[in-house]
Structure formats: structure tokens, C-alpha cells
Amino acid sequence: MRWTGVVLAALCAAPAAAMEIDRWETDEGLQVLFVEAPELPMVDLRLTFDAGAARDGELPGLARMTSRSLRHGTTAMDADALAERFESVGARFSTSSQRDMAVVSLRSLTETDWLDTAMETLTTVLAEPAFPEDDFDRARRQALLGLQRERQEPGSVAARRFHELVYADHPYANWPAGDRESLEALSPEDARGFFERYYTARNGVLAITGGVDRRQAEALAARVSQALRPGKPAEPLPPVPPLEGAVTEHVPFPSEQAHIRIGAPALRRGDDAYYPLTLGNHVLGGGGFTSRLFRELRSERGLAYSVSSGFGSRAAEGPFNVSMQTGTEQTAEAVEALHEQIRRWHAEGVEPAELEASRANVVNGFPLRLASSSGIVSHLALIGFYDLGSDYLTHYPARMEAVTLDDVQRAIRERVDPQALVTVIVGGEEP
Structure with a gap:
């Protein structure tokens, strides 16, 4: 289903000065921020976890591979069925991984049945990701091809080497795409372990905006929070030592x-x-x-x-x-x-x-x-x-x-x- 021109034309935010941010914490410990936008017949949810490349440890690329794996299906749906389920109700689901954070996003129309189906599918992904080996291997091959392309692009080579020299032994030195040795060593179980450690309620933040009121937003947040393990916050990253010279x-x-x-x-x-x-x-x-x-x-x-x-x-x-x-x-x-x-x-x-x-x-x-x-x-x-x-x-x-x-x-x-x-x-x- 495609978003209509009417819906896209309605994507207009209130001035920042008029925005009131509601904040609360769910019973499971998930932090929630909400801005009501009643003029929009849609709702956007954005989950962020302290689960970016800085948490890769000895396995560079693990955070990104874990994020990709969430699109590969659940214990009840393979990747194709998962994509079709979201598409059938006009919802958009995506995942991404950066240096500090991992992101899980959902956009859905607010029509009750469609939103309910989209939320049910999202919470199933959060509660029962499958990490299927075939899809993981396919993603690994794609990641390795990406590394080959990077080595052929001087801009990518410069960016990677810059971060290695600036950050040395700090976790930020990990390149989000990983390296060949690490990618070849990664397994679906590594991704599952990373997910279980970092994709938790107490290690996450949920942002919500759109055509729902506070009561409805609380219900959406509760569904998301209850699908997650309570877990615990990630340890703070160490300070980055200053460079000692040029x-x-x-x-x-x-x-x-x-x-x-x-x-x-x-x-x-x-x-x-x-x-x-x-x-x-x-x-x-x-x-x-x-x-x-x-x-x-x-x-x-x-x-x-x-x-x-x-x-x-x-x-x-x-x-x-x-x-x-x-x-x-x-x-x-x-x-x-x-x-x-x-x-x-x-x-x-x-x-x-x-x-x-x-x-x-x-x-x-x-x-x-x-x-x-x-x-x-x-x-x-x-x-x-x-x-x-x-x-x-x-x-x-x-x-x-x-x-x-x-x-x-x-x-x-x-x-x-x-x-x-x-x-x-x-x-x-x-x-």
C-alpha cells in the first residue's frame, strides 16, 4: 500500500515553541517521549537502544549484523512473510545501526485494525526474532562485498583510517561495517546474544509522534515495553583520551x-x-x-x-x-x-x-x-x-x-x- 499524496501533504509539524513533550517510564523501565500531532492520520515510533558499534567489543560489525537480522523474520514468520505483513497494512518497518545506537522504526496509519496489526508484528519481532542461519549468511556475504567496495573508494578508506587513528583503543575505533576477519567469525548466536544483552527496556528509549493521544500512546508504549526483556542499561562509554600530538x-x-x-x-x-x-x-x-x-x-x-x-x-x-x-x-x-x-x-x-x-x-x-x-x-x-x-x-x-x-x-x-x-x-x- 502506498502513502497517498493527501497524507504526505499533511506531514507538517507544529512550531517547536508549541511542542509539548510528554515523558514517562513504563513498568519495565523503557523511557518514552511523546508529542501529539492530531492532524496526522499516522503514527511514528522510533526505538533507540544503546547498542551501536561502540558495543561490538572484539567482534567489529556485530551491532550492524544484529540490526540487519531483525528484518529476517521471527519464530513464526520468515523474512518475506514479515515484509508482507507490514506491507498489507501500509506500515513501514526498518532497522539501522550507528556508532552509539541501534534504531528500530515503525510508521503506521492510525486506523485501528491496521495499527493493531502493525504493532502486533513489531512486538513479535522484538520478542521472538529468529536469526535464521541462511539469512545471516546472506547478510554476511553482502557485508563482505560492502567491505570490498569500501577498499576501492578512497573516501571510505580515509574515513575508516581517520577513526582508527583518532580513537585508537577506544570503542569508537570500531568501524560499524566490521572487518573481514570478524564478519567471517560471526554467527547467528553472536547476534542473538547481542540482542538479548542490549535490546532491552532499561537500555532503550521509545519516541512516539502522530495522530494518537496520550492514552493511546501509553498503550502503544506498553505493548512495545512488554515485548522486551527488562534488562539493564549498558555501561557508560569511557572518555576519549585527547591526542598527544599531531x-x-x-x-x-x-x-x-x-x-x-x-x-x-x-x-x-x-x-x-x-x-x-x-x-x-x-x-x-x-x-x-x-x-x-x-x-x-x-x-x-x-x-x-x-x-x-x-x-x-x-x-x-x-x-x-x-x-x-x-x-x-x-x-x-x-x-x-x-x-x-x-x-x-x-x-x-x-x-x-x-x-x-x-x-x-x-x-x-x-x-x-x-x-x-x-x-x-x-x-x-x-x-x-x-x-x-x-x-x-x-x-x-x-x-x-x-x-x-x-x-x-x-x-x-x-x-x-x-x-x-x-x-x-x-x-x-x-x-
């Missing part, structure tokens, strides 16, 4: 372009520095065509095919990351130009006009991130998972408006050390 690595690769990554661990999710660093990064390389890196390295000097920067905030320190593609014949000049811009940004901060332009762009663009049911439910999930506070959506614009030039300067100097950055270059021959 590290540079050139990986030879037969390509006409060099892919460059520069950065270091920098920012935890929920940190007060998030707001000034968001605006400061927008000036440096997060603002697209208007950013310094794009303007000075691409437009003025012609050194970059693409260039950007960002802060990947996570449960532990996520990376400050500058990414650039350039011709292999000008790699050395491009790398030095990037470092020069980072040093200037660190030493001088940003100009008043740059800050105001970035602030306007970020604040004015924020409502667009909440202009759909999927946008709302994903933000609710992040708020719950990272414990950002129920006022996060309503206060976000004001917190951005309150950021001063001194705040930006201080945050940059505290979180980014130009003398302690990892630089990875993939492409061309090593000099």
Missing part, C-alpha cells in the same frame, strides 16, 4: 583525487559547548558556499573539489572533522591550506558579521528540521537517548541567540588544538 598518515591509492581528513576527538552530546561550536563550525566549513573553507580554498584558490567541516557529537567525545577532496598534484598545498585555516580560526575566532549570518541560518533553518513526522520523532529519539532535556526543542533557538563571540572563541580554543590533529591523506603516491 599524527599524519599518507595512504597511497591509484586515484586522480586525494581525500583528506583532519580532526580530533572534541565534543560530547549534551555539552554546553555544542551551541557555540555549531555556530563557529558554520563559519569555518559547515555553512556550505558561504563558509571560509569553501570560499577561500575552492572559490579563490581552486584547491578543492569539495570541502567541509563538522563536529560529530556523541555519547563520548565525537570528532571534529575537516574533509576535503583535491587533485593529487596539489595535495601538499591543499593540506597546508587547510591547516592554515584551522590555525586562523583557532587564533582569531570569527567575525561579528560571520557569527550573525551563521546564527540566522541555523536558527531560521531549525523549524525545517521539524517540518515532518519523521523529523519530530528523530529529534525526540535523540533527546531521550542523549538526555538532552524536555525543553531542548523549545529552547534551542534562544540558546543559539544567546551565544556571544567570546563563547565561540572560548569553545574553539578549549575543544580544538591545531597542534594535536590527525591528518589522513588517501590518494596518489606517498611523497
Whole structure:
């Protein structure tokens, strides 16, 4: 069944200032966040578990393989029957895995019989996943093929090596896709054990939004919670140790372009520095065509095919990351130009006009991130998972408006050390 144009046209969120987030905890310990959107004839549910690649341990790729396996059926339905069951009532079911979290999502129309069937199917997946060996082996082969493709893409090689050097022995060094040795060693029982340990009520957050009221949302949450083992929260991740100095690595690769990554661990999710660093990064390389890196390295000097920067905030320190593609014949000049811009940004901060332009762009663009049911439910999930506070959506614009030039300067100097950055270059021959 397809979503009609009428339904899609109705995907419009209330302004963030008008959103009231209801929060509660189920008897089994599942945290729930709910925003009512009565104008929508649908409901979105997003379950997040502290079960991302950072929990892989000695088996890189386990979190992702476990997430994929949930689509392979239950003890009563194989993968095809499961997909047909959701499709028969117009529901959309998906799973995914990131570094911090695993995600299970459901979208359903609110018509009683259809929603009931969709929820029954979802809870069966959560209570009775089958982890069939044939499907697991097929997913393993697909994952191994994915690794082969990654090794042929200089951008993927650079991203993986960057994380290995930045995070060393920290769990974030695990690449979500895993490696050949680990994937070949994984078994369905490994995935089942991972599921039973981490996909539990006390290790999860449920976000709900759509055309249901609080009473109905509580009933949906209870069904989900009762399908899960109570379990216990995962242990907090250890802090990421700061880099002790600069590290540079050139990986030879037969390509006409060099892919460059520069950065270091920098920012935890929920940190007060998030707001000034968001605006400061927008000036440096997060603002697209208007950013310094794009303007000075691409437009003025012609050194970059693409260039950007960002802060990947996570449960532990996520990376400050500058990414650039350039011709292999000008790699050395491009790398030095990037470092020069980072040093200037660190030493001088940003100009008043740059800050105001970035602030306007970020604040004015924020409502667009909440202009759909999927946008709302994903933000609710992040708020719950990272414990950002129920006022996060309503206060976000004001917190951005309150950021001063001194705040930006201080945050940059505290979180980014130009003398302690990892630089990875993939492409061309090593000099």
C-alpha cells in the first residue's frame, strides 16, 4: 500500500515553541517521549537502544549484523512473510545501526485494525526474532562485498583510517561495517546474544509522534515495553583520551583525487559547548558556499573539489572533522591550506558579521528540521537517548541567540588544538 499524496501533504509539524513533550517510564523501565500531532492520520515510533558499534567489543560489525537480522523474520514468520505483513497494512518497518545506537522504526496509519496489526508484528519481532542461519549468511556475504567496495573508494578508506587513528583503543575505533576477519567469525548466536544483552527496556528509549493521544500512546508504549526483556542499561562509554600530538598518515591509492581528513576527538552530546561550536563550525566549513573553507580554498584558490567541516557529537567525545577532496598534484598545498585555516580560526575566532549570518541560518533553518513526522520523532529519539532535556526543542533557538563571540572563541580554543590533529591523506603516491 502506498502513502497517498493527501497524507504526505499533511506531514507538517507544529512550531517547536508549541511542542509539548510528554515523558514517562513504563513498568519495565523503557523511557518514552511523546508529542501529539492530531492532524496526522499516522503514527511514528522510533526505538533507540544503546547498542551501536561502540558495543561490538572484539567482534567489529556485530551491532550492524544484529540490526540487519531483525528484518529476517521471527519464530513464526520468515523474512518475506514479515515484509508482507507490514506491507498489507501500509506500515513501514526498518532497522539501522550507528556508532552509539541501534534504531528500530515503525510508521503506521492510525486506523485501528491496521495499527493493531502493525504493532502486533513489531512486538513479535522484538520478542521472538529468529536469526535464521541462511539469512545471516546472506547478510554476511553482502557485508563482505560492502567491505570490498569500501577498499576501492578512497573516501571510505580515509574515513575508516581517520577513526582508527583518532580513537585508537577506544570503542569508537570500531568501524560499524566490521572487518573481514570478524564478519567471517560471526554467527547467528553472536547476534542473538547481542540482542538479548542490549535490546532491552532499561537500555532503550521509545519516541512516539502522530495522530494518537496520550492514552493511546501509553498503550502503544506498553505493548512495545512488554515485548522486551527488562534488562539493564549498558555501561557508560569511557572518555576519549585527547591526542598527544599531531599524527599524519599518507595512504597511497591509484586515484586522480586525494581525500583528506583532519580532526580530533572534541565534543560530547549534551555539552554546553555544542551551541557555540555549531555556530563557529558554520563559519569555518559547515555553512556550505558561504563558509571560509569553501570560499577561500575552492572559490579563490581552486584547491578543492569539495570541502567541509563538522563536529560529530556523541555519547563520548565525537570528532571534529575537516574533509576535503583535491587533485593529487596539489595535495601538499591543499593540506597546508587547510591547516592554515584551522590555525586562523583557532587564533582569531570569527567575525561579528560571520557569527550573525551563521546564527540566522541555523536558527531560521531549525523549524525545517521539524517540518515532518519523521523529523519530530528523530529529534525526540535523540533527546531521550542523549538526555538532552524536555525543553531542548523549545529552547534551542534562544540558546543559539544567546551565544556571544567570546563563547565561540572560548569553545574553539578549549575543544580544538591545531597542534594535536590527525591528518589522513588517501590518494596518489606517498611523497
